[in-house]
């Protein structure tokens with residue numbers, strides 16, 4: 001089986017002039033390398049070069065009968081010869097377009113290839129290797145695969161028209177891409193103008209006019225598709241504009257509160273509040289975060305936050321979520337005040353069942369704990385048919401048991417809280433899973449961004465309109481940002497309104513994340529930065 005290599009005008013001059021652009025290898029070098037590689041792949045190469053359009057057209061026609069595929073560097077004909085384009089098309093063979101130089105980085109007339117849509121691919125910019133890469137790709141993906149792949153159950157006529165459809169789509173895509181890039185350039189000019197005048201990037205009224213004009217141009221049947229297309233184009237264009245503005249740190253709302261360098265630290269935290277009492281999981285977490293600090297127990301999570309806002313303590317440690325029980329709703333509610341997350345740690349949690357001395361597991365009728373701990377042990381509770389009593393914190397459960405003095409009532413709490421109260425452990429780990437973990441956070445009054453920050457947490461409130469959540473999430477996708485988590489919580493005092501808590505994987509002051517913040521701060525009714533923080537293993 002033969003592979004034809006076609007080189008177009010002036011390529012016979014390779015190695016004789018212009019080595020900067022085309023290297024110092026000659027056409028003979030190209031042809032012998034190509035022939036050797038084709039032989040390795042099990043094909044015979046036929047090499048052809050001409051400076052004349054008609055001769056190239058003629059050669060392509062002949063290849064219909066003689067070759068299994070073609071690699072072509074059509075030289076400058078690439079950019080304007082419809083005759084060569086049509087000749088490639090009539091071969092019906094897989095044809096790979098190659099170029100020595102990267103035509104997309106050169107003069108603009110070289111950016112267009114009129115043969116691209118009738119070729120299976122284009123490889124440009126790898127010097128003499130473009131020929132080899134093109135050959136490998138052609139053989140492996142379009143000749144060998146085709147012969148080994150089971151033929152789909154469609155007639156050859158259908159195959160032809162499918163191929164034609166694909167070519168048409170390739171051609172249309174390449175026009176769309178050119179136009180879209182042109183549009184992006186104009187958007188950049190708009191951003192520069194708005195940067196100078198301070199004008200808003202998002203202009204809902206203008207976008208609605210664009211949408212209704214677009215709808216007006218097409219039939220009702222295509223209206224929705226055209227609207228979605230235009231909205232996507234406008235969103236991506238806005239993203240480019242916000243990116244430009246945020247990199248100049250101009251004209252921003254949310255990003256104005258961000259420091260320009262991430263050099264914050266928790267070094268000055270001397271006094272820390274936590275919800276619960278000595279022996280609680282929160283105390284253990286607070287100790288993990290701050291081995292040297294003075295720790296102050298508070299009756300509730302809300303009291304701990306009050307101590308922070310009233311400047312009685314420098315930080316608060318709170319449980320945010322659990323791997324079995326999910327989000328700790330009260331903490332999410334508290335975070336909606338202007339408080340910030342400065343660190344997190346995931347701490348394994350094992351709840352035990354503890355009773356009065358002399359109690360036995362088989363006689364227990366009621367268990368007492370925080371609702372989160374009860375839900376983390378729900379399998380055991382349901383299987384045993386126990387009634388449940390809620391208390392404010394797992395660490396308060398032992399006190400409840402002591403005060404009740406009833407051997408049929410047991411606490412679900414940490415081993416240390418049980419032992420401290422003098423209770424006996426009736427069962428060591430009553431959790432539904434053996435890998436139960438709680439995420440604890442350090443909360444501060446100010447935003448502290450440490451250099452090792454890896455997670456950005458925000459609260460967003462969305463407009464009440466169709467597609468609001470998905471188009472907001474698209475901003476993160478477009479900025480190549482990974483969402484580590486999202487959950488919704490009711491907004492206090494606003495019935496049936498919800499705030500979305502979003503965790504984003506982003507290194508401290510990452511520029512894509514800043515651009516996203518800049519954009520969302522303009523486009524959403526509310527955007528609050530909750531923190532840009534790292535894990536607790538290295539406390540700064």
Ligand code: CA2
Nearest residue numbers: 010011013014017018075076099100101
């Ligand atoms: O980069 C390529 O391979 C090109 O196809 C080369 C063409 C050019 O018109 C295309 O835009 C890109 C030109 C080949 C000219 O070759 C010369 C070789 C040596 C000295 C002068 C020209």
